Amino acid sequence: MPNKAKLNQKAILTKLLNPVFIAFDKSLTSKKSYIMEYILKPTDLPYLKDLKINSKIEGIYLKYLNLFIKQVETNHNFDLGYLKRNLKTLNIRVSLENYLSGNNASYWLGPNEIATRFNTELSSIFHELFHCLSTHITEDADYSGFSIGLHSKKFEIGNGINEGYTELLTKRYLLLDEWCYKNLVFLVSKLELIVGKNEMEYLYSKGSLYGLVDILKKYNTETEILNFIHNMDLFLKWDIFDAETFNIETVMPSLIYKIINFLVISYAKKIYLRYENGFITYQMYHKKVKTYIKDIYNYFNLSKTTNIELKRRINIET
Numbered sequence: 565m566p567n568k569a570k571l572n573q574k575a576i577l578t579k580l581l582n583p584v585f586i587a588f589d590k591s592l593t594s595k596k597s598y599i600m601e602y603i604l605k606p607t608d609l610p611y612l613k614d615l616k617i618n619s620k621i622e623g624i625y626l627k628y629l630n631l632f633i634k635q636v637e638t639n640h641n642f643d644l645g646y647l648k649r650n651l652k653t654l655n656i657r658v659s660l661e662n663y664l665s666g667n668n669a670s671y672w673l674g675p676n677e678i679a680t681r682f683n684t685e686l687s688s689i690f691h692e693l694f695h696c697l698s699t700h701i702t703e704d705a706d707y708s709g710f711s712i713g714l715h716s717k718k719f720e721i722g723n724g725i726n727e728g729y730t731e732l733l734t735k736r737y738l739l740l741d742e743w744c745y746k747n748l749v750f751l752v753s754k755l756e757l758i759v760g761k762n763e764m765e766y767l768y769s770k771g772s773l774y775g776l777v778d779i780l781k782k783y784n785t786e787t788e789i790l791n792f793i794h795n796m797d798l799f800l801k802w803d804i805f806d807a808e809t810f811n812i813e814t815v816m817p818s819l820i821y822k823i824i825n826f827l828v829i830s831y832a833k834k835i836y837l838r839y840e841n842g843f844i845t846y847q848m849y850h851k852k853v854k855t856y857i858k859d860i861y862n863y864f865n866l867s868k869t870t871n872i873e874l875k876r877r878i879n880i881e882t
């Protein structure tokens with residue numbers, strides 16, 4: 565065995581023997597200082613007081629949990645019913661599988677467990693806590709945020725929107741610098757402009773993809789909505805690139821165009837209805853849609869687009 569590999573193995577073993585890895589590494593200093601201060605200072609965990617929490621959860625995770633609840637409670641859009649119910653049995657632990665695979669954290673719906681690589685993976689743990697906040701399981705299906713997993717058919721839908729929105733909320737409420745699924749986060753932020761922030765946060769916390777579809781039906785057809793959800797699921801598999809390295813012309817351009825077309829058509833319809841009902845002027849309608857398209861256009865660097873439908877819309881609206 566080469567020396568390097570030996571050293572690596574030794575390092576892994578040392579960490580495994582000491583899995584509760586509470587020393588805070590340097591990367592944490594880049595995160596918002598209030599989180600650092602909060603985590604490091606002693607606290608009596610006031611936000612956990614009246615909640616029944618699985619007694620197996622370690623102290624450091626209780627601190628994260630306290631901070632998480634403090635942040636989400638300030639927002640009255642969330643229904644915290646499922647979170648409070650899930651906390652009674654939730655387990656959070658460092659897992660060997662996550663350590664070896666390099667996966668920062670995972671949330672397992674059935675056993676109601678968050679498994680982490682280290683107990684310092686703040687942004688990942690908060691992301692998984694949002695999954696926990698939005699999950700309920702019935703006889704027929706798992707509902708988690710905007711995803712549904714049907715037990716009988718081993719069929720899942722909504723994971724793309726769900727992962728993007730989970731990360732958007734993590735970024736919004738925990739103010740962390742590090743985040744993933746960047747392109748999905750961008751796309752769901754545009755979706756939120758159609759659905760409405762209050763409604764979308766509430767529906768997420770209720771695990772209601774149906775509610776989301778209902779709102780979108782005001783602006784598009786059910787077939788187009790289901791196609792959009794499916795396309796976002798496909799896009800999830802591609803969202804491993806940063807915006808800078810994400811090349812729209814080579815990475816499934818037809819998929820991203822379909823997603824953008826859906827968003828633009830639905831948004832334009834929503835704003836047009838506002839104009840038609842006398843809430844805004846025609847100029848305002850025109851301006852809002854133009855800004856919406858331009859944001860997407862700039863984000864994905866679409867200046868050289870060859871998509872005829874998108875080109876037509878951009879020409880009409882700009």
Ligand SMILES: [Zn+2]
Nearest residue numbers: 691695727730
């Ligand atoms: Zn996730």
